[in-house]
Amino acid sequence: MSHVITRPNNNTRNQNRASRPLQVAEAIKNFVVSEALQPGDKLPNEAELIKRFSMAKGTIREAMRILEAQGLVKTRTGPGGGCFVHEVSENRTRALLSNYFYFKHLSITDIYQIRKKLEPELVSNLAGKLTREDIAELETIMEEYKTPPQNKEEDRIHHEASLRFHSKLAEYAKNHLLGFIIGFIAETLSEMTTNRRLFDYPNLQLWREGREFQLNLLKAIKSGDSKKASEIMTNHMSFAEKLMQQQEFKVERRFSDF
Amino acid sequence: MSHVITRPNNNTRNQNRASRPLQVAEAIKNFVVSEALQPGDKLPNEAELIKRFSMAKGTIREAMRILEAQGLVKTRTGPGGGCFVHEVSENRTRALLSNYFYFKHLSITDIYQIRKKLEPELVSNLAGKLTREDIAELETIMEEYKTPPQNKEEDRIHHEASLRFHSKLAEYAKNHLLGFIIGFIAETLSEMTTNRRLFDYPNLQLWREGREFQLNLLKAIKSGDSKKASEIMTNHMSFAEKLMQQQEFKVERRFSDF
DNA sequence: ATCTATTTGTACGTATGTATT
DNA sequence: AAATACATACGTACAAATAGA
Numbered sequence: 421m422s423h424v425i426t427r428p429n430n431n432t433r434n435q436n437r438a439s440r441p442l443q444v445a446e447a448i449k450n451f452v453v454s455e456a457l458q459p460g461d462k463l464p465n466e467a468e469l470i471k472r473f474s475m476a477k478g479t480i481r482e483a484m485r486i487l488e489a490q491g492l493v494k495t496r497t498g499p500g501g502g503c504f505v506h507e508v509s510e511n512r513t514r515a516l517l518s519n520y521f522y523f524k525h526l527s528i529t530d531i532y533q534i535r536k537k538l539e540p541e542l543v544s545n546l547a548g549k550l551t552r553e554d555i556a557e558l559e560t561i562m563e564e565y566k567t568p569p570q571n572k573e574e575d576r577i578h579h580e581a582s583l584r585f586h587s588k589l590a591e592y593a594k595n596h597l598l599g600f601i602i603g604f605i606a607e608t609l610s611e612m613t614t615n616r617r618l619f620d621y622p623n624l625q626l627w628r629e630g631r632e633f634q635l636n637l638l639k640a641i642k643s644g645d646s647k648k649a650s651e652i653m654t655n656h657m658s659f660a661e662k663l664m665q666q667q668e669f670k671v672e673r674r675f676s677d678f
Numbered sequence: 679m680s681h682v683i684t685r686p687n688n689n690t691r692n693q694n695r696a697s698r699p700l701q702v703a704e705a706i707k708n709f710v711v712s713e714a715l716q717p718g719d720k721l722p723n724e725a726e727l728i729k730r731f732s733m734a735k736g737t738i739r740e741a742m743r744i745l746e747a748q749g750l751v752k753t754r755t756g757p758g759g760g761c762f763v764h765e766v767s768e769n770r771t772r773a774l775l776s777n778y779f780y781f782k783h784l785s786i787t788d789i790y791q792i793r794k795k796l797e798p799e800l801v802s803n804l805a806g807k808l809t810r811e812d813i814a815e816l817e818t819i820m821e822e823y824k825t826p827p828q829n830k831e832e833d834r835i836h837h838e839a840s841l842r843f844h845s846k847l848a849e850y851a852k853n854h855l856l857g858f859i860i861g862f863i864a865e866t867l868s869e870m871t872t873n874r875r876l877f878d879y880p881n882l883q884l885w886r887e888g889r890e891f892q893l894n895l896l897k898a899i900k901s902g903d904s905k906k907a908s909e910i911m912t913n914h915m916s917f918a919e920k921l922m923q924q925q926e927f928k929v930e931r932r933f934s935d936f
Numbered sequence: 937a938t939c940t941a942t943t944t945g946t947a948c949g950t951a952t953g954t955a956t957t
Numbered sequence: 958a959a960a961t962a963c964a965t966a967c968g969t970a971c972a973a974a975t976a977g978a
Contacts, residue, residue, distance in 0.1 A: 440966070441743055459781065465943065476967040478736050481945080482743045485699055489747035490777055497944040498975030513778040519748055520771040521854070523717065530853040537795040595788040596779070601859060697945075724964070734947040739965085755964045756955030 444473055444483035449492070452505055459507040463493065466503075491516075514604050521608075531605055532661040538602055539586065539657060540650040543637060546592055548644025554592055555642065561585050562634050568627050575623060582630050583610045629659055702731055702741035707750065710763055717765040721751065724761075748774075772862050779866070789863055790919040796860055797844065797915060798908040801895060804850055806902025812850055813900065819843050820892050826885050833881060840888050841868045887917055 438446070448463065457463075464472065469480045484503060487493045491508040495501070550558075564581040587606040593599030633656040640649040706721065715721075722730065727738045742761060745751045749770040753761045808816075822839040845864040851857030891914040898907040 486747040489744040524854040596782040
């Protein structure tokens with residue numbers, strides 16, 4: 421017997437019960453699970469839900485906004501429109517997670533403690549597993565790194581390209597949890613360092629190390645040398661951490677949009 | 679000049695613009711950031727927002743539901759009530775993150791790859807840093823572990839207590855990112871294993887190892903021996919992973935409630 | 937290209953619930 | 958206990974978007 425959407429009976433009075441929209445949202449989530457609905461599947465439409473729950477239009481709509489805010493559904497107007505189950509996107513999840521860290525404060529040390537442990541692990545997994553296309557994508561990013569930076573602007577572009585390089589590696593992770601964490605960290609660093617105090621002149625040492633790192637890493641990955649890849653990443657992480665520490669980043673706090 | 683809440687002007691027509699409630703929600707988030715509002719600070723009330731945005735009550739309310747779903751605000755009724763900035767709770771964030779992994783699928787191997795790297799790191803940080811009260815809390819959890827399990831039910835209780843032990847350690851992390859990840863994983867495992875296929879009889883070997891682990895770890899932490907603590911955790915992780923692999927867990931997929 | 941049917945989105949007035957004073 | 962100041966819920970009417978004829 422499958423789960424049925426109905427109005428929860430609140431005979432009990434005056435207690436800490438959830439608001440009606442929240443109740444509706446939870447009921448719909450249970451419905452999705454019990455019916456094993458997949459992304460793209462259609463939920464009952466507004467009119468139908470109003471009937472099933474015996475609640476007002478506004479209440480049902482607020483419930484939909486809750487589910488939408490969580491990224492679990494998308495709605496479309498028009499014929500054939502309605503409310504559809506939606507796979508929660510990585511971007512949205514990252515944004516929600518940054519909201520959590522808006523009031524906490526992460527230091528460079530905190531972030532690099534994780535990076536130093538996980539990124540070597542990641543490249544160790546990837547060694548020998550990337551397709552020609554994957555490699556090509558990484559090489560495209562490296563193109564941006566080809567020449568030494570001539571000015572501050574190029575310095576900034578290089579810095580962001582280097583974080584994109586790490587994000588791209590994260591995308592290839594078979595371990596989705598590992599990939600998500602590393603991707604999240606790369607984005608966080610990218611946001612933190614957008615407004616960073618740049619060196620007074622382009623940093624050639626940084627450029628050289630970064631380029632060498634990418635070249636060596638790619639070579640190790642191509643040749644399937646896990647141990648080597650891991651080592652290269654470990655060394656790079658130590659270098660990057662030291663550099664970031666020196667630069668006294670101005671951490672920009674903000675909420676990410678969706 | 680600070681950011682001001684006003685109605686976004688959508689002169690443009692018929693394009694992929696965000697829905698009004700979403701626009702309002704984003705505007706309010708920007709307002710919070712620009713005014714540097716802190717948890718507990720009050721947002722303008724419904725009537726006020728209706729005026730400022732020149733939008734209907736329902737639209738404003740839907741926007742509030744979005745922010746509430748993200749855990750960024752809480753509303754209270756009554757005089758002195760209204761909408762208040764709220765620090766996003768860890769539980770809520772964990773729930774949102776599990777939604778993301780609802781459609782991805784994490785294996786025991788995936789999860790333990792992270793655990794094996796991060797949990798030793800955590801206890802290494804904690805060694806010598808815990809207060810008498812912290813230790814006491816951990817010992818309370820260990821109480822549940824004191825006697826060998828007599829039946830399946832006790833076996834289950836022990837298993838959950840052991841995950842709570844890890845969660846508790848995560849709470850003490852100074853590195854909030856590290857703490858969050860470990861706490862999230864512990865909760866995920868706890869959910870995954872609620873319905874696990876238990877052994878036909880209480881597992882004494884598991885109990886013995888678990889208890890020994892907790893005792894030894896606590897000793898190392900008390901004495902401030904980071905290296906020892908890390909080692910003990912590493913060994914325990916290997917043991918736990920092997921055990922989990924053997925048990926062919928039935929992974930229960932569901933959305934977490936709030 | 938226009939109309940039509942369908943479905944969500946917006947607006948608003950009213951009534952009710954809830955917590956503080 | 959009553960008044961007050963809010964949020965919550967309801968129901969209707971109409972606007973906007975979109976697929977298909």
